[in-house]
Amino acid sequence: MKGLLLNDWYALKRPATLLKMAAFIIMIVVIAFFGTSPDDSTLEECRTFVACFSLMSVVVMMSFLSADEVSKWQQYYVNTPASRHAYVSEKYLLGLVMSALFSLFLSLPSLVLMLRQGSFEMKEYLLSLVLAFAVPLITVSLVFPFSLRFGTSKGAACFLIIFMVIMGALAALTVLSALFTGESKLVDFFFKTDSSVMALCVLAAAAVCFGLSWPISFAAFRHRQY
Amino acid sequence: MNAIEIKGLCKSFKDFQIDHVDLTLPGGCVVGLVGENGAGKSTTIKLILNMLFKDSGSITVLGKDNAKELDSVKEEIGVVFDESYFPPSLNPGQLGNVLKHLYKTWDDKQYRDYLAKFGLPLKKTIGKLSRGMKMKLSIIAAMSHHPKLLLLDEATSGLDPVVRDDILDMLNDFTRDEEHSVLISSHIVSDLEKICDYIAFMHKGKLVLFEEKDRLIEQYGVVHCTKEELDQIDAQAVIGRKIGSYGAEAIVLKTAVPKGMLSYPIDIEKLFIFMIKERE
Numbered sequence: 001m002k003g004l005l006l007n008d009w010y011a012l013k014r015p016a017t018l019l020k021m022a023a024f025i026i027m028i029v030v031i032a033f034f035g036t037s038p039d040d041s042t043l044e045e046c047r048t049f050v051a052c053f054s055l056m057s058v059v060v061m062m063s064f065l066s067a068d069e070v071s072k073w074q075q076y077y078v079n080t081p082a083s084r085h086a087y088v089s090e091k092y093l094l095g096l097v098m099s100a101l102f103s104l105f106l107s108l109p110s111l112v113l114m115l116r117q118g119s120f121e122m123k124e125y126l127l128s129l130v131l132a133f134a135v136p137l138i139t140v141s142l143v144f145p146f147s148l149r150f151g152t153s154k155g156a157a158c159f160l161i162i163f164m165v166i167m168g169a170l171a172a173l174t175v176l177s178a179l180f181t182g183e184s185k186l187v188d189f190f191f192k193t194d195s196s197v198m199a200l201c202v203l204a205a206a207a208v209c210f211g212l213s214w215p216i217s218f219a220a221f222r223h224r225q226y
Numbered sequence: 227m228n229a230i231e232i233k234g235l236c237k238s239f240k241d242f243q244i245d246h247v248d249l250t251l252p253g254g255c256v257v258g259l260v261g262e263n264g265a266g267k268s269t270t271i272k273l274i275l276n277m278l279f280k281d282s283g284s285i286t287v288l289g290k291d292n293a294k295e296l297d298s299v300k301e302e303i304g305v306v307f308d309e310s311y312f313p314p315s316l317n318p319g320q321l322g323n324v325l326k327h328l329y330k331t332w333d334d335k336q337y338r339d340y341l342a343k344f345g346l347p348l349k350k351t352i353g354k355l356s357r358g359m360k361m362k363l364s365i366i367a368a369m370s371h372h373p374k375l376l377l378l379d380e381a382t383s384g385l386d387p388v389v390r391d392d393i394l395d396m397l398n399d400f401t402r403d404e405e406h407s408v409l410i411s412s413h414i415v416s417d418l419e420k421i422c423d424y425i426a427f428m429h430k431g432k433l434v435l436f437e438e439k440d441r442l443i444e445q446y447g448v449v450h451c452t453k454e455e456l457d458q459i460d461a462q463a464v465i466g467r468k469i470g471s472y473g474a475e476a477i478v479l480k481t482a483v484p485k486g487m488l489s490y491p492i493d494i495e496k497l498f499i500f501m502i503k504e505r506e
Contacts, residue, residue, distance in 0.1 A: 078277065
């Protein structure tokens with residue numbers, strides 16, 4: 001795994017990659033300080049921002065996988081003594097680390113807003129951190145098995161289909177519950193639940209997805225042909 | 227011990243199949259796998275490396291079943307593909323650092339000595355190297371962990387004659403050790419003639435001939451004659467023919483050439499062309 005981590009570290013150090021990451025971080029900082037208003041912005045809006053933008057960290061993680069495919073390094077690697085297990089584990093480990101790093105930046109708008117409103121709450125800040133950490137992990141857990149088995153472009157297509165099915169199901173649930181009960185439990189859960197309960201639920205979902213996805217990816221990659 | 231043993235290898239695709247291929251790479255030898263584009267050379271090599279999974283048959287590599295035990299001998303196998311399979315953003319120095327952690331037997335000193343010997347810059351990114359330099363880098367990387375078996379898949383294609391000569395010299399050095407075996411696939415037959423002990427011809431997924439190179443050159447000759455004279459030669463002894471308006475040219479077993487008819491020495495390239503055309 002050391003060799004693989006070193007390879008991805010060298011890829012990360014490329015000026016083009018560093019520039020893109022710097023641009024991303026600058027964008028987040030600008031949004032945190034100039035995109036939030038202490039009078040008008042709410043923490044719920046920040047949560048939505050975190051959940052959506054955290055998907056960008058998935059793009060970064062997938063780019064490591066697709067770079068290996070495009071350069072055919074993956075094909076070279078499977079002929080070295082290092083195992084396919086190690087390759088999968090390294091990508092998942094990288095996913096964990098990237099999610100953790102991105103979560104520090106993506107939770108910045110929530111932190112800045114709370115400080116400007118003079119109402120810092122550790123629970124709310126932790127919820128932003130957890131959302132920014134967990135959402136990409138869940139996404140990666142869904143995408144990686146398909147990408148490792150079929151390649152990144154087919155894997156992304158599979159993910160989009162699954163994503164649309166899940167979003168469609170959630171939207172249907174929301175509409176149906178609103179129709180029959182007059183209230184939307186899903187919207188209420190996202191915007192009105194206590195932060196610590198929501199953080200725990202999201203973290204648990206991410207841990208389960210990630211934990212299940214890892215061995216599935218092992219099996220998927222073991223059957224990959226070139 | 228044979229470095230590679232393939233028996234009854236079959237693999238089907240939608241519009242192509244590898245059909246009952248039997249091939250042996252004796253230990254310490256160089257086998258050239260020759261065939262036209264699309265003959266199945268790369269597919270066979272991928273099947274040996276378990277990058278593609280066979281439908282039936284058996285493949286052993288350095289005495290190990292390639293489907294179950296190949297991981298245990300990968301330290302001893304060096305692979306060179308038809309183009310650079312390294313991340314283009316790395317430079318040769320960084321590549322060495324990565325490969326050092328993938329191979330227990332990696333010899334960093336040898337790697338860097340090879341880089342210096344062949345004039346490959348340590349700090350230039352692989353993406354900016356010329357095609358010839360990339361292939362040299364691939365071969366250097368394959369040889370720097372002291373493999374016993376080298377597999378080269380079209381490693382000299384698209385290279386100029388000078389670079390091809392350099393690469394063949396590298397392979398010649400490698401094969402001086404009698405424990406080293408090489409399987410090299412190419413459609414540039416003249417390259418293989420220089421270094422191979424055995425020649426294996428593939429055509430449309432089938433192995434049509436597998437013979438020692440020297441025996442092929444000894445056994446077969448080219449005859450120039452009329453069509454009528456050619457018809458007099460035992461058809462089984464003719465492995466390829468070209469009939470034109472001015473006469474016929476054929477490759478035949480020397481023992482079947484009638485008295486009075488001259489046969490000329492062949493080269494493997496001519497043998498290959500005639501065999502393929504005969505089958506079409």
